[in-house]
Amino acid sequence: MGHREDLLEGAKRCLLEKGFARTTARDIVRESGTNLASIGYHYGSKDTLLAEAYISIVEGISDHFDGEGQSLTGTEPGSLERFHEVWKNIIGTMRTPGSPWHLSMEVVAMGDKLPGVRDHLAKAQREGARGIIPMLMGGLEEDVPEADVDTLGKFYMTLMMGLIAQWTFDPETATDAGELTEGLRRVMEAMGGKVPPATLEESS
Template structure:
Protein backbone atom coordinates (compact mmCIF):
# COMPACT_ATOMS: atom_id res chain seq x y z
CA UNK A 1 0.00 0.00 0.00
CA UNK A 2 1.01 3.59 -0.56
CA UNK A 3 0.79 6.47 1.88
CA UNK A 4 -2.75 7.38 0.77
CA UNK A 5 -4.09 3.90 1.54
CA UNK A 6 -2.03 3.61 4.72
CA UNK A 7 -3.48 6.90 5.96
CA UNK A 8 -7.03 5.79 5.19
CA UNK A 9 -6.56 2.47 7.03
CA UNK A 10 -4.92 4.23 9.97
CA UNK A 11 -7.74 6.78 10.11
CA UNK A 12 -10.33 3.96 10.16
CA UNK A 13 -8.62 2.32 13.12
CA UNK A 14 -8.38 5.66 14.95
CA UNK A 15 -12.06 6.40 14.37
CA UNK A 16 -13.09 3.06 15.80
CA UNK A 17 -10.79 3.44 18.79
CA UNK A 18 -11.07 7.17 19.60
CA UNK A 19 -13.97 8.60 17.63
CA UNK A 20 -13.95 11.66 15.42
CA UNK A 21 -13.29 14.45 17.92
CA UNK A 22 -10.49 12.77 19.87
CA UNK A 23 -8.51 11.60 16.85
CA UNK A 24 -5.57 13.86 16.06
CA UNK A 25 -3.43 14.04 12.94
CA UNK A 26 -0.55 12.64 14.99
CA UNK A 27 -2.70 9.65 16.01
CA UNK A 28 -3.34 8.89 12.35
CA UNK A 29 0.32 9.24 11.45
CA UNK A 30 1.34 6.96 14.30
CA UNK A 31 -1.29 4.37 13.33
CA UNK A 32 -0.51 4.49 9.60
CA UNK A 33 3.26 4.82 9.59
CA UNK A 34 2.96 7.72 7.14
CA UNK A 35 4.22 11.25 7.76
CA UNK A 36 2.24 14.29 8.87
CA UNK A 37 2.63 16.21 5.62
CA UNK A 38 1.12 13.33 3.64
CA UNK A 39 -2.30 13.96 5.21
CA UNK A 40 -2.50 17.40 3.60
CA UNK A 41 -0.96 16.18 0.35
CA UNK A 42 -3.36 13.25 -0.12
CA UNK A 43 -6.55 14.45 1.62
CA UNK A 44 -6.29 18.19 2.15
CA UNK A 45 -6.94 18.00 5.89
CA UNK A 46 -7.29 15.62 8.79
CA UNK A 47 -11.05 16.16 8.83
CA UNK A 48 -11.39 15.34 5.13
CA UNK A 49 -9.39 12.17 5.71
CA UNK A 50 -11.57 11.21 8.67
CA UNK A 51 -14.72 11.85 6.63
CA UNK A 52 -13.47 9.54 3.87
CA UNK A 53 -12.45 6.94 6.44
CA UNK A 54 -15.92 7.06 7.99
CA UNK A 55 -17.59 6.65 4.58
CA UNK A 56 -15.31 3.69 3.84
CA UNK A 57 -16.22 2.09 7.18
CA UNK A 58 -19.94 2.53 6.49
CA UNK A 59 -19.58 1.13 2.98
CA UNK A 60 -17.78 -1.89 4.40
CA UNK A 61 -20.44 -2.41 7.05
CA UNK A 62 -23.32 -1.98 4.59
CA UNK A 63 -22.31 -5.21 2.84
CA UNK A 64 -23.76 -6.98 5.89
CA UNK A 65 -27.19 -5.44 5.15
CA UNK A 66 -27.64 -7.98 2.36
CA UNK A 67 -27.08 -10.94 4.64
CA UNK A 68 -25.71 -13.94 2.78
CA UNK A 69 -25.38 -12.00 -0.46
CA UNK A 70 -27.26 -10.39 -3.32
CA UNK A 71 -30.30 -12.34 -4.35
CA UNK A 72 -30.42 -14.16 -1.00
CA UNK A 73 -32.95 -11.86 0.67
CA UNK A 74 -36.37 -13.39 1.28
CA UNK A 75 -39.54 -11.82 -0.05
CA UNK A 76 -40.15 -9.85 -3.15
CA UNK A 77 -38.93 -6.33 -3.80
CA UNK A 78 -40.64 -3.86 -1.46
CA UNK A 79 -42.24 -6.61 0.65
CA UNK A 80 -42.53 -6.59 4.42
CA UNK A 81 -40.58 -9.85 4.45
CA UNK A 82 -37.63 -8.23 2.67
CA UNK A 83 -37.92 -5.13 4.87
CA UNK A 84 -37.72 -7.33 7.98
CA UNK A 85 -34.75 -9.32 6.66
CA UNK A 86 -32.73 -6.21 5.75
CA UNK A 87 -33.46 -4.52 9.08
CA UNK A 88 -32.55 -7.71 10.96
CA UNK A 89 -29.16 -7.57 9.22
CA UNK A 90 -28.77 -3.86 10.00
CA UNK A 91 -29.68 -4.26 13.66
CA UNK A 92 -27.21 -7.16 13.93
CA UNK A 93 -24.40 -4.72 13.02
CA UNK A 94 -25.52 -2.47 15.88
CA UNK A 95 -25.35 -5.29 18.40
CA UNK A 96 -21.69 -5.98 17.70
CA UNK A 97 -19.21 -4.76 20.30
CA UNK A 98 -17.49 -1.58 19.14
CA UNK A 99 -20.15 -0.88 16.51
CA UNK A 100 -19.13 1.97 14.23
CA UNK A 101 -22.63 3.45 14.35
CA UNK A 102 -21.88 5.46 17.49
CA UNK A 103 -19.67 7.56 15.22
CA UNK A 104 -22.77 8.59 13.31
CA UNK A 105 -24.16 10.25 16.42
CA UNK A 106 -20.87 12.02 17.06
CA UNK A 107 -20.81 13.34 13.50
CA UNK A 108 -24.44 14.49 13.61
CA UNK A 109 -23.78 16.47 16.80
CA UNK A 110 -20.67 18.19 15.47
CA UNK A 111 -21.86 18.73 11.88
CA UNK A 112 -22.14 22.52 12.15
CA UNK A 113 -18.58 22.76 13.46
CA UNK A 114 -17.12 21.03 10.39
CA UNK A 115 -18.93 22.27 7.24
CA UNK A 116 -16.43 20.62 4.87
CA UNK A 117 -16.91 17.26 6.55
CA UNK A 118 -20.67 17.75 6.60
CA UNK A 119 -20.67 18.40 2.83
CA UNK A 120 -18.61 15.26 2.15
CA UNK A 121 -20.89 13.14 4.30
CA UNK A 122 -24.04 14.66 2.76
CA UNK A 123 -22.87 13.42 -0.66
CA UNK A 124 -22.22 9.99 0.81
CA UNK A 125 -25.63 9.99 2.47
CA UNK A 126 -27.33 10.57 -0.89
CA UNK A 127 -25.47 7.56 -2.27
CA UNK A 128 -26.50 5.58 0.80
CA UNK A 129 -30.14 6.51 0.18
CA UNK A 130 -29.78 5.21 -3.36
CA UNK A 131 -28.30 1.97 -1.97
CA UNK A 132 -31.24 1.49 0.40
CA UNK A 133 -33.71 1.78 -2.48
CA UNK A 134 -31.69 -0.67 -4.53
CA UNK A 135 -31.49 -3.21 -1.71
CA UNK A 136 -35.09 -3.01 -0.53
CA UNK A 137 -36.74 -2.61 -3.91
CA UNK A 138 -34.53 -5.09 -5.78
CA UNK A 139 -33.32 -2.77 -8.54
CA UNK A 140 -29.75 -2.09 -9.63
CA UNK A 141 -28.34 0.98 -7.89
CA UNK A 142 -27.66 2.72 -11.21
CA UNK A 143 -31.38 2.41 -12.06
CA UNK A 144 -32.55 4.20 -8.90
CA UNK A 145 -33.84 7.61 -9.96
CA UNK A 146 -32.93 10.81 -8.15
CA UNK A 147 -36.60 11.16 -7.20
CA UNK A 148 -36.62 7.69 -5.60
CA UNK A 149 -33.34 8.38 -3.78
CA UNK A 150 -34.71 11.71 -2.51
CA UNK A 151 -38.02 10.26 -1.26
CA UNK A 152 -37.96 6.55 -0.50
CA UNK A 153 -34.20 6.53 0.02
CA UNK A 154 -34.42 9.52 2.37
CA UNK A 155 -37.18 7.75 4.29
CA UNK A 156 -34.94 4.70 4.79
CA UNK A 157 -31.94 6.87 5.70
CA UNK A 158 -34.02 8.77 8.26
CA UNK A 159 -35.23 5.49 9.72
CA UNK A 160 -31.62 4.29 9.87
CA UNK A 161 -30.47 7.39 11.74
CA UNK A 162 -33.32 7.00 14.23
CA UNK A 163 -32.50 3.34 14.80
CA UNK A 164 -28.83 4.21 15.28
CA UNK A 165 -29.79 6.88 17.81
CA UNK A 166 -31.98 4.46 19.75
CA UNK A 167 -29.34 1.69 19.73
CA UNK A 168 -26.68 4.19 20.82
CA UNK A 169 -28.83 5.67 23.58
CA UNK A 170 -30.41 2.53 25.03
CA UNK A 171 -29.77 -0.81 23.33
CA UNK A 172 -32.04 -2.62 25.81
CA UNK A 173 -35.17 -0.86 24.53
CA UNK A 174 -34.12 -0.16 20.93
CA UNK A 175 -36.35 -1.72 18.26
CA UNK A 176 -35.43 -4.90 16.47
CA UNK A 177 -36.45 -5.85 12.94
CA UNK A 178 -39.74 -7.37 14.09
CA UNK A 179 -40.79 -4.17 15.87
CA UNK A 180 -39.81 -2.01 12.86
CA UNK A 181 -41.67 -4.30 10.48
CA UNK A 182 -44.79 -4.31 12.65
CA UNK A 183 -44.65 -0.52 12.85
CA UNK A 184 -44.42 -0.26 9.06
CA UNK A 185 -47.27 -2.77 8.67
CA UNK A 186 -49.47 -0.63 10.92
CA UNK A 187 -48.60 2.52 8.96
CA UNK A 188 -49.45 0.84 5.66
CA UNK A 189 -52.66 -0.60 7.06
CA UNK A 190 -53.70 2.77 8.45
CA UNK A 191 -52.92 4.56 5.20
CA UNK A 192 -54.80 2.07 3.03
CA UNK A 193 -57.92 1.95 5.25
CA UNK A 194 -58.76 5.61 4.73
Protein backbone atom coordinates in the same frame (compact mmCIF):
# COMPACT_ATOMS: atom_id res chain seq x y z
CA MET B 1 0.22 -0.32 0.34
CA GLY B 2 1.19 3.25 -0.51
CA HIS B 3 0.91 6.26 1.77
CA ARG B 4 -2.66 6.98 0.68
CA GLU B 5 -3.87 3.54 1.72
CA ASP B 6 -1.74 3.56 4.87
CA LEU B 7 -3.28 6.87 5.91
CA LEU B 8 -6.79 5.58 5.31
CA GLU B 9 -6.23 2.43 7.36
CA GLY B 10 -4.54 4.41 10.12
CA ALA B 11 -7.40 6.91 10.20
CA LYS B 12 -9.93 4.09 10.45
CA ARG B 13 -8.16 2.63 13.46
CA CYS B 14 -7.96 6.06 15.10
CA LEU B 15 -11.66 6.70 14.52
CA LEU B 16 -12.70 3.42 16.07
CA GLU B 17 -10.48 4.07 19.09
CA LYS B 18 -10.90 7.82 19.63
CA GLY B 19 -13.71 9.12 17.44
CA PHE B 20 -13.64 12.22 15.25
CA ALA B 21 -13.05 15.03 17.74
CA ARG B 22 -10.21 13.39 19.67
CA THR B 23 -8.27 12.14 16.64
CA THR B 24 -5.39 14.44 15.67
CA ALA B 25 -3.33 14.51 12.52
CA ARG B 26 -0.35 13.32 14.55
CA ASP B 27 -2.39 10.35 15.80
CA ILE B 28 -3.05 9.33 12.21
CA VAL B 29 0.57 9.79 11.21
CA ARG B 30 1.75 7.72 14.15
CA GLU B 31 -0.80 4.98 13.47
CA SER B 32 -0.11 4.85 9.73
CA GLY B 33 3.66 5.24 9.80
CA THR B 34 3.53 8.13 7.34
CA ASN B 35 4.10 11.89 7.76
CA LEU B 36 2.02 15.05 8.14
CA ALA B 37 2.73 16.24 4.61
CA SER B 38 1.16 13.04 3.23
CA ILE B 39 -2.25 13.97 4.64
CA GLY B 40 -2.36 17.22 2.71
CA TYR B 41 -0.92 15.68 -0.43
CA HIS B 42 -3.30 12.72 -0.62
CA TYR B 43 -6.47 14.04 1.05
CA GLY B 44 -6.19 17.80 1.30
CA SER B 45 -7.04 17.92 5.01
CA LYS B 46 -7.37 15.79 8.11
CA ASP B 47 -11.19 16.24 8.05
CA THR B 48 -11.45 14.92 4.50
CA LEU B 49 -9.29 11.94 5.44
CA LEU B 50 -11.45 11.19 8.49
CA ALA B 51 -14.61 11.45 6.41
CA GLU B 52 -13.18 9.05 3.82
CA ALA B 53 -12.13 6.70 6.60
CA TYR B 54 -15.64 6.72 8.06
CA ILE B 55 -17.19 6.06 4.65
CA SER B 56 -14.83 3.10 4.24
CA ILE B 57 -15.89 1.75 7.64
CA VAL B 58 -19.57 2.09 6.73
CA GLU B 59 -19.04 0.41 3.37
CA GLY B 60 -17.55 -2.54 5.22
CA ILE B 61 -20.55 -2.74 7.50
CA SER B 62 -23.04 -2.38 4.65
CA ASP B 63 -21.85 -5.67 3.17
CA HIS B 64 -23.99 -7.25 5.89
CA PHE B 65 -27.18 -5.32 5.01
CA ASP B 66 -28.25 -7.85 2.42
CA GLY B 67 -26.77 -10.82 4.21
CA GLU B 68 -23.75 -10.50 1.91
CA GLY B 69 -25.97 -11.43 -1.00
CA GLN B 70 -27.33 -14.62 0.56
CA SER B 71 -30.41 -14.00 2.69
CA LEU B 72 -32.57 -11.85 0.37
CA THR B 73 -33.03 -14.37 -2.39
CA GLY B 74 -36.17 -15.84 -0.81
CA THR B 75 -38.02 -12.59 -0.17
CA GLU B 76 -39.99 -10.52 -2.66
CA PRO B 77 -38.63 -7.01 -3.36
CA GLY B 78 -40.98 -4.39 -1.92
CA SER B 79 -42.64 -6.87 0.44
CA LEU B 80 -42.92 -6.70 4.22
CA GLU B 81 -40.79 -9.83 4.33
CA ARG B 82 -37.99 -8.08 2.44
CA PHE B 83 -38.39 -4.98 4.62
CA HIS B 84 -38.04 -7.12 7.75
CA GLU B 85 -35.05 -9.06 6.40
CA VAL B 86 -33.03 -6.01 5.38
CA TRP B 87 -33.68 -4.10 8.60
CA LYS B 88 -32.92 -7.19 10.66
CA ASN B 89 -29.52 -7.32 8.97
CA ILE B 90 -28.94 -3.59 9.44
CA ILE B 91 -29.91 -3.68 13.11
CA GLY B 92 -27.63 -6.69 13.53
CA THR B 93 -24.67 -4.40 12.77
CA MET B 94 -25.85 -2.07 15.53
CA ARG B 95 -26.07 -4.86 18.10
CA THR B 96 -22.40 -5.75 17.68
CA PRO B 97 -20.22 -4.73 20.64
CA GLY B 98 -18.09 -1.76 19.65
CA SER B 99 -20.34 -0.97 16.67
CA PRO B 100 -18.91 2.03 14.81
CA TRP B 101 -22.35 3.55 14.25
CA HIS B 102 -21.79 5.74 17.33
CA LEU B 103 -19.51 7.79 15.09
CA SER B 104 -22.59 9.02 13.20
CA MET B 105 -24.01 10.39 16.42
CA GLU B 106 -20.73 12.20 17.11
CA VAL B 107 -21.03 14.02 13.78
CA VAL B 108 -24.65 14.91 14.53
CA ALA B 109 -23.81 16.19 18.02
CA MET B 110 -20.59 18.00 17.09
CA GLY B 111 -21.24 18.93 13.47
CA ASP B 112 -20.45 22.61 13.97
CA LYS B 113 -17.06 21.67 15.39
CA LEU B 114 -16.41 19.23 12.54
CA PRO B 115 -17.56 21.23 9.48
CA GLY B 116 -15.21 19.52 7.04
CA VAL B 117 -16.29 16.07 8.14
CA ARG B 118 -19.98 17.01 8.28
CA ASP B 119 -20.07 18.55 4.80
CA HIS B 120 -18.22 15.62 3.24
CA LEU B 121 -20.47 13.04 4.88
CA ALA B 122 -23.63 14.98 3.99
CA LYS B 123 -22.75 14.51 0.32
CA ALA B 124 -21.98 10.84 0.85
CA GLN B 125 -25.32 10.30 2.59
CA ARG B 126 -27.15 10.78 -0.70
CA GLU B 127 -25.25 7.88 -2.23
CA GLY B 128 -26.11 5.83 0.84
CA ALA B 129 -29.77 6.60 0.18
CA ARG B 130 -29.35 5.48 -3.41
CA GLY B 131 -27.63 2.25 -2.39
CA ILE B 132 -30.22 1.08 0.11
CA ILE B 133 -33.18 1.30 -2.30
CA PRO B 134 -32.30 -1.79 -4.40
CA MET B 135 -31.85 -3.88 -1.26
CA LEU B 136 -35.45 -3.21 -0.28
CA MET B 137 -37.14 -2.66 -3.64
CA GLY B 138 -35.02 -4.65 -6.06
CA GLY B 139 -33.27 -3.46 -9.20
CA LEU B 140 -29.80 -2.02 -9.68
CA GLU B 141 -28.26 0.93 -7.88
CA GLU B 142 -27.21 2.59 -11.13
CA ASP B 143 -30.82 2.54 -12.34
CA VAL B 144 -32.32 4.30 -9.32
CA PRO B 145 -33.96 7.59 -10.45
CA GLU B 146 -33.10 10.81 -8.63
CA ALA B 147 -36.77 11.18 -7.65
CA ASP B 148 -36.56 7.85 -5.80
CA VAL B 149 -33.40 8.96 -4.00
CA ASP B 150 -35.25 12.09 -2.85
CA THR B 151 -38.25 10.12 -1.57
CA LEU B 152 -37.66 6.44 -0.85
CA GLY B 153 -33.97 6.93 -0.21
CA LYS B 154 -34.50 9.78 2.23
CA PHE B 155 -37.28 7.81 3.95
CA TYR B 156 -34.98 4.84 4.50
CA MET B 157 -32.11 7.07 5.67
CA THR B 158 -34.45 8.72 8.17
CA LEU B 159 -35.25 5.27 9.57
CA MET B 160 -31.54 4.48 9.61
CA MET B 161 -30.56 7.59 11.57
CA GLY B 162 -33.40 7.06 14.03
CA LEU B 163 -32.30 3.49 14.66
CA ILE B 164 -28.66 4.50 15.06
CA ALA B 165 -29.72 7.10 17.63
CA GLN B 166 -31.84 4.56 19.54
CA TRP B 167 -29.21 1.83 19.54
CA THR B 168 -26.51 4.29 20.58
CA PHE B 169 -28.60 5.86 23.35
CA ASP B 170 -30.29 2.79 24.88
CA PRO B 171 -29.82 -0.64 23.24
CA GLU B 172 -32.13 -2.24 25.80
CA THR B 173 -35.21 -0.40 24.49
CA ALA B 174 -34.15 0.22 20.88
CA THR B 175 -36.51 -0.83 18.09
CA ASP B 176 -35.90 -4.24 16.55
CA ALA B 177 -36.78 -5.38 13.03
CA GLY B 178 -39.98 -7.09 14.12
CA GLU B 179 -41.31 -3.97 15.82
CA LEU B 180 -40.34 -1.77 12.89
CA THR B 181 -42.03 -4.08 10.40
CA GLU B 182 -45.17 -4.38 12.54
CA GLY B 183 -45.32 -0.59 12.74
CA LEU B 184 -45.21 -0.35 8.96
CA ARG B 185 -47.84 -3.09 8.62
CA ARG B 186 -50.20 -1.19 10.93
CA VAL B 187 -49.76 2.01 8.93
CA MET B 188 -50.60 0.09 5.75
CA GLU B 189 -53.57 -1.55 7.47
CA ALA B 190 -54.88 1.82 8.67
CA MET B 191 -54.77 3.08 5.10
CA GLY B 192 -56.87 0.13 4.01
CA GLY B 193 -54.57 -0.54 1.13
CA LYS B 194 -55.40 2.85 -0.36
CA VAL B 195 -52.46 4.79 -1.70
CA PRO B 196 -53.21 8.51 -2.22
CA PRO B 197 -51.69 10.28 -5.22
CA ALA B 198 -48.25 11.78 -4.73
CA THR B 199 -49.34 15.42 -4.53
CA LEU B 200 -47.88 16.40 -1.15
CA GLU B 201 -45.53 19.36 -1.23
CA GLU B 202 -43.18 20.76 1.37
CA SER B 203 -45.03 22.86 3.91
CA SER B 204 -41.95 24.71 5.14
